[in-house]
Amino acid sequence: MALRLCSSFNHPLIAPNVSVGTTHRFRKSSVRSCIPEAKESRKLVLEVKEKLEKEYHSLPVGRNGRDDEDMIFWFLKDRRFSAEEAVSKLTKAIKWRQEFGVSELTEEAVKVVAQTGKGYVHDFLDVNNRPVLVVVASKHVPEAYDPAEDEKLCVFLIEEALSKLPAGQEQILGIVDLRGFGTENADLKFLTFLFDVFYYYYPRRLAQVLFVDAPFVFKPIWQLVKPLVKSYASLVRFCSTETVRQEYFTEETVPKSFCD
Incomplete structure (x- = not known):
């Protein structure tokens, strides 16, 4: 009988250590x-x-x-x-x-939208040796740009983060900074697009998504989105800036916006 090397259960949409149901x-x-x-x-x-x-x-x-x-x-x-x-x-x-x-996406192609600072790939890896993609929700105003341009920036940043994967690492960390988030920043269509992209086109590449300092107004929005992203919701962790600093980075590598 041929030997088979079994990996631990890790569905692309189910976080590690999450119960799957019956034995x-x-x-x-x-x-x-x-x-x-x-x-x-x-x-x-x-x-x-x-x-x-x-x-x-x-x-x-x-x-x-x-x-x-x-x-x-x-x-x-x-x-x-x-x-x-x-x-x-x-x-x-x-x-x-x-x-x-x-393959045609370049820095120049997404330059205008990228200058808003709504999303970027952090210069350092997290403590688990993963590239980090940061989204600043308060800087995302859906009406300000063509949705197609936001989608291009999203994919460009995913590609950039994946290009920074060190040897032996296969996944990236997503951080959504929700400080200052208001109803004018809500974009259900884009958030659904983001999760769809990771499920269909970049499967198993997203290790975890941190929703940082989510205000009260974000909670009902998440309840609307959660059923749409289905099991992907299990990758989400609501946490504080303090948690980001202490559990995911060192003093030297933490993103500047989380140093305060």
């Missing part, structure tokens, strides 16, 4: 999340690669294309090594990247 469901999910040995994994990667070439020949090739074996392996892992499910999700992701123009 039966947990065992079933755990078995399905087992990573095949190298030889079998390689076989699955080639199977998906061949299927994509045969059935979706028009898709682009190269990095993040239909023949990108690292990307194929990542989506196989996300789909618990179901080749059929991986092909389906990969096809959608590659088409989206092509239509959205992800």
Whole structure:
């Protein structure tokens, strides 16, 4: 019997250590999340690669294309090594990247919206060695810019954060600074877009989302959004600036805006 190396249960939309329900469901999910040995994994990667070439020949090739074996392996892992499910999700992701123009996004292309300071990738990693994407909610005014421009900035920053992943690290930390948040900053459509992007196109890349110092007015908004993002809500942690400083950074690496 071939040896199989099982990873701990870690659904892309369920945070570690979160109860999944009955013991039966947990065992079933755990078995399905087992990573095949190298030889079998390689076989699955080639199977998906061949299927994509045969059935979706028009898709682009190269990095993040239909023949990108690292990307194929990542989506196989996300789909618990179901080749059929991986092909389906990969096809959608590659088409989206092509239509959205992800490879064409540059600092210059998002410069105007980026200058608002509503989002940025922090210069330092957190204590868990993860790149950090910071969103300053009070600086996001939906009516000020075309929603498409905000979406471009969002994807550009995700790509930038992922480019900073150190060896052995696979996920990033998201921080949403809610200090000063008001109803004029509420944008359910954009927040849903953000979670959709992480689920469909960057699966398992988001380790956790910190909602920092959420004001009372944000709570009912979150209750409206929560059902839309479904299990992704389990990645969210409401916390204070003090928690951010003490648990996620050192004195030298904490973002300046959280030093006060």
